[in-house]
Amino acid sequence: MPILYYIYLCLTLFSIGVVGVLTRRNAIIVFMCIELMLNAVNLLLVAFSKMYHGAAYLNSPTTTIGIDAQIFVFFIMVVAAAEVSVGLAIIVMMYRNTHSVDINFLNRLKN
Amino acid sequence: MKIIIAFIVLWPLAGFLFNGLGRNIWSKKTVAYKATGYIVASFIFSILAFLNVQTNGAITVHYFDFINTANFKIPFDLKVDALSSLFLLVITGVGSLIHLYSTAYMKEEEAPHYARYFAYLNLFVFSMLLLVLGDNFVIMFIGWEGVGLCSYLLIGYWFTNNTFNYAAKKAFIMNRIGDLGFLLAIFWMIAKLGTISYSEVLTAESLAKLSTTDITAITMLLFVGAMGKSAQIPLFTWLPDAMAGPTPVSALIHAATMVTAGIYMITRANILFSASEFTGHVIAIVGISTALLAATIAIKQNDIKKVLAYSTVSQLGYMFLGLGVGAYSGAVFHVITHAFFKALLFLGAGSVIHAMHHEQDIRKMGGLKSKLPITHITFLIGCIAIAGVPPFSGFFSKDEILAAAFAKNPIYWVLGVIGAAMTAFYMFRLYATTFLGQFRGTHDQEHHLHESPFAMTLPLILLAVASAIAGAIGVPELMGGHHWLSHQLVSIVGEPHEATLSHQTEWMLMGISVTIAVIALTIAITIYKKKADGEPQTVLGKFLYNKWHIDELYNNAIVEPLNKFAGFLKEVIEKSVIDGAVNGTGKLVQYSARKMRLVQSGQVGYYILFMVLGIVLMLVLWFNDISILRFLIQLTNKS
Numbered sequence: 190m191p192i193l194y195y196i197y198l199c200l201t202l203f204s205i206g207v208v209g210v211l212t213r214r215n216a217i218i219v220f221m222c223i224e225l226m227l228n229a230v231n232l233l234l235v236a237f238s239k240m241y242h243g244a245a246y247l248n249s250p251t252t253t254i255g256i257d258a259q260i261f262v263f264f265i266m267v268v269a270a271a272e273v274s275v276g277l278a279i280i281v282m283m284y285r286n287t288h289s290v291d292i293n294f295l296n297r298l299k300n
Numbered sequence: 301m302k303i304i305i306a307f308i309v310l311w312p313l314a315g316f317l318f319n320g321l322g323r324n325i326w327s328k329k330t331v332a333y334k335a336t337g338y339i340v341a342s343f344i345f346s347i348l349a350f351l352n353v354q355t356n357g358a359i360t361v362h363y364f365d366f367i368n369t370a371n372f373k374i375p376f377d378l379k380v381d382a383l384s385s386l387f388l389l390v391i392t393g394v395g396s397l398i399h400l401y402s403t404a405y406m407k408e409e410e411a412p413h414y415a416r417y418f419a420y421l422n423l424f425v426f427s428m429l430l431l432v433l434g435d436n437f438v439i440m441f442i443g444w445e446g447v448g449l450c451s452y453l454l455i456g457y458w459f460t461n462n463t464f465n466y467a468a469k470k471a472f473i474m475n476r477i478g479d480l481g482f483l484l485a486i487f488w489m490i491a492k493l494g495t496i497s498y499s500e501v502l503t504a505e506s507l508a509k510l511s512t513t514d515i516t517a518i519t520m521l522l523f524v525g526a527m528g529k530s531a532q533i534p535l536f537t538w539l540p541d542a543m544a545g546p547t548p549v550s551a552l553i554h555a556a557t558m559v560t561a562g563i564y565m566i567t568r569a570n571i572l573f574s575a576s577e578f579t580g581h582v583i584a585i586v587g588i589s590t591a592l593l594a595a596t597i598a599i600k601q602n603d604i605k606k607v608l609a610y611s612t613v614s615q616l617g618y619m620f621l622g623l624g625v626g627a628y629s630g631a632v633f634h635v636i637t638h639a640f641f642k643a644l645l646f647l648g649a650g651s652v653i654h655a656m657h658h659e660q661d662i663r664k665m666g667g668l669k670s671k672l673p674i675t676h677i678t679f680l681i682g683c684i685a686i687a688g689v690p691p692f693s694g695f696f697s698k699d700e701i702l703a704a705a706f707a708k709n710p711i712y713w714v715l716g717v718i719g720a721a722m723t724a725f726y727m728f729r730l731y732a733t734t735f736l737g738q739f740r741g742t743h744d745q746e747h748h749l750h751e752s753p754f755a756m757t758l759p760l761i762l763l764a765v766a767s768a769i770a771g772a773i774g775v776p777e778l779m780g781g782h783h784w785l786s787h788q789l790v791s792i793v794g795e796p797h798e799a800t801l802s803h804q805t806e807w808m809l810m811g812i813s814v815t816i817a818v819i820a821l822t823i824a825i826t827i828y829k830k831k832a833d834g835e836p837q838t839v840l841g842k843f844l845y846n847k848w849h850i851d852e853l854y855n856n857a858i859v860e861p862l863n864k865f866a867g868f869l870k871e872v873i874e875k876s877v878i879d880g881a882v883n884g885t886g887k888l889v890q891y892s893a894r895k896m897r898l899v900q901s902g903q904v905g906y907y908i909l910f911m912v913l914g915i916v917l918m919l920v921l922w923f924n925d926i927s928i929l930r931f932l933i934q935l936t937n938k939s
Contacts, residue, residue, distance in 0.1 A: 192935050211909050292904060 478528015
C-alpha cells in the first residue's frame with residue numbers, strides 16, 4: 190500500500206487535532222485532540238519505520254534499519270499515558286473549583 | 301660626543317622638570333639660578349658640539365628607535381652639522397641671555413608662577429633644540445609642535461586676562477593650520493619614499509624617484525607649515541597678538557628662535573625646494589608681500605611691542621624672499637643677525653616698559669634718552685642694525701638677500717628696498733618717539749623712571765655688541781671678506797651661486813639701498829623728535845593703523861561663517877535630527893510596547909493559535925522551494 194495514504198491519513202488526523210485544540214472550549218475535548226495529534230505522529234513514525242525496514246529486510250533478514258522509530262513510538266505512548274494522568278487530574282481539580290471544564294475560565298489565573 | 305649631544309637637549313628638559321614639578325617648593329632665587337644655569341650648560345655643550353663639527357665634520361648619533369615596524373622605521377637620531385650647530389649656538393646663546401634677563405624682569409611674580417614661567421621657557425628651549433637637532437622630519441615635527449605648545453602657554457602666561465587667552469588660542473590655532481601642512485608633507489614623503497630621514501630623503505636619488513608633482517606638493521605643504529610657524533601671509537596675524545606674553549618671551553620665541561623654525565626647515569630641505577621652480581616663486585612672492593604688508597602696518601602702530609612684532613613679520617618676509625630666490629645661506633645669515641638685534645630690541649622695549657610701569661604706548665613716552673642711558677644706546681644700536689646701515693650686522697645679511705633677489709628678478713629688489721626704507725622709517729620713528737623729545741607720560745611715571753638692574757642691562761649690552769659685529773661672519777667677497785658663513789653651509793646648501801652680478805652693480809645696489817635707508821631714518825627722526833603721532837587722520841593712515849583690517853577680514857570671512865555653521869549644527873541638526881532620531885527611537889519603542897502588550901490577553905486559545913500560525917509560517921519559509929513536493933512525488937513513484 191502506498192506510503193502516501195498513511196501520510197494523508199496522518200495529516201488529516203493531525204489537522205483535526207490542531208483545529209480541535211484551537212476551536213473547542215471543553216477541556217476534555219481539547220485533551221482528546223492533543224492525544225489525536227500525538228497518535229497521528231505515532232502512526233507516521235510506524236509507517237515510515239515499516240517502509241524503510243521492509244526495503245532493507247529484502248536484502249538482509251537480520252537488519253535493524255528503521256526499527257528504532259518503533260521504539261520511539263513506545264516512548265511516546267508511555268509519556269502520553271503519564272501526561273494523560275496528570276492532565277486528567279488537572280481537569281478534575283478544575284471542575285471541583287469552577288464546576289466547569291471550559292478552558293476560558295483558566296484565564297482567572299491571571300492577576 | 302653622543303653624551304654631549306644628548307645633554308644639549310636634556311639640560312633644558314631637566315630644568316623644565318625641576319621647575320615645573322617643584323614650583324611650590326623652590327624659592328625664586330633657586331628657580332632663577334637653576335633655570336638660567338641649565339640653559340648656560342646647554343650653551344657650553346653646544347659650543348663643544350660646534351667645535352667638534354668644525355674639526356670632525358657632521359655627525360649623526362642614534363639613540364633608540366622611536367617607531368619600529370616591519371618595513372618602516374623612525375629612529376630617534378640627533379644630527380649635528382654646520383646648519384644645526386649654528387642654530388644651536390643662537391638658540392642657547394640668545395636663550396641664556398633672555399633667561400638671565402627674565403630673572404630680573406619677572407621678579408614681581410609670585411614664586412609658583414615665577415617657577416612656572418621658567419619651566420615653560422626651559423621646555424621651549426628643549427623643544428627648539430629637538431627641532432633643530434632631529435635627524436628626520438618626525439623628530440623635527442615633535443620639536444615643531446613643542447614650540448607651538450610653549451608659545452601658547454607663554455602667551456597665555458597671565459591667564460587671568462581673557463584677551464591674553466584669546467591671543468594664545470589664536471596663536472595655537474594658526475600654528476595648527478600650518479602644522480597640518482607639515483604633517484601632510486611628512487605623510488606624502490612616507491608614502492612616496494618610505495622614509496623620512498634627512499640622509500635618505502634629501503638626496504639626488506630620492507629626488508629622481510619623485511615626480512615633479514610630488515616635489516611641488518611636498519614643498520608647498522612644507523611651506524604651509526613654515527607659513528604658520530614663521531608668520532607669513534596669510535597666517536601671520538597671530539604673531540602681533542602674541543605680544544600679550546611677557547616681553548622676554550616675545551624676544552625669545554616670537555623674534556629670535558621659534559619663528560625662524562620655518563626658515564630652518566626650508567633650508568634643511570633645500571634640495572627639494574631647489575627642485576621646484578613653482579614653489580620658489582610662491583615663497584619669494586609670499587615673502588616679499590609679507591615684508592611690505594607688515595612694514596606698512598608697523599609705520600602706524602603706537603604700541604612699542606606691536607611695532608617690533610610687525611617688524612619681525614616683515615624681517616621674516618625678507619628671509620623667505622631669500623629662500624625663494626635660492627639664497628639659503630643669506631636667509632640663515634639674516635636669521636642669525638635678526639636673532640641678535642631683534643632680541644636686543646625686544647629686551648630694550650622690555651626695559652622701557654619696566655621703567656614705565658607697564659606702559660606700552662609710545663605716545664606717552666619720549667625723552668627717555670637721559671633717564672635710561674644703557675637701554676637708549678643699546679636700542680639705538682639695534683635700530684641701526686635692523687635699518688641696514690653699515691657696518692652693523694643687519695646691513696650685511698639684508699644686502700646679501702637683496703643682491704640675490706636682484707639677480708633673480710630686479711622687481712624683487714625694488715620692492716625689497718622699498719621695504720627696507722620703511723623698516724628704517726618705522727624703527728627710527730619708534731626710537732625718536734620713545735627716546736627723544738619731551739617726556740609725555742604722567743608726572744608719577746616720570747618720577748619713577750629708572751635704569752633697569754644689571755641682570756637686564758647685561759644681556760642688552762652683550763646683544764648690542766653681537767648686533768654690531770655679527771655681520772663679520774658674512775662679509776661678502778666684494779668687501780674683502782671671504783664670507784665665512786656660506787663656506788660653513790656648503791655641505792648643506794651647496795656652493796654659493798657664482799656671482800652673476802658685476803662688482804659695479806653690487807656696489808651700486810648697496811649704495812642705493814643704504815642711501816634710501818639713511819634718508820628714511822633721517823626723515824623719521826626729524827618728524828618724530830618733536831612730537832608723537834596723534835590719532836590717524838587720513839584714510840590711508842586709518843587703514844594702516846587698523847592693520848589693513850585683516851583681522852576683521854578673517855573674522856568676517858572665516859570665523860563668522862564657521863560660527864554660523866556651528867550654530868546651525870547646534871540648533872537644527874543637533875536638536876531636530878540627532879535628538880529627534882534618539883527620542884524617536886525611544887517613543888517608537890514605548891508606543892509599540894503599549895500596543896503589543898494588548899496581544900497578551902490571557903486567552904490560552906489565542907496563544908496556541910499564534911503558535912500554530914508561527915509553525916506554519918516557519919514551515920512555509922523553510923520549504924519555500926518545491927523540495928517537499930518533490931519528496932512526496934518521489935514517494936509516490938516508489939510505491
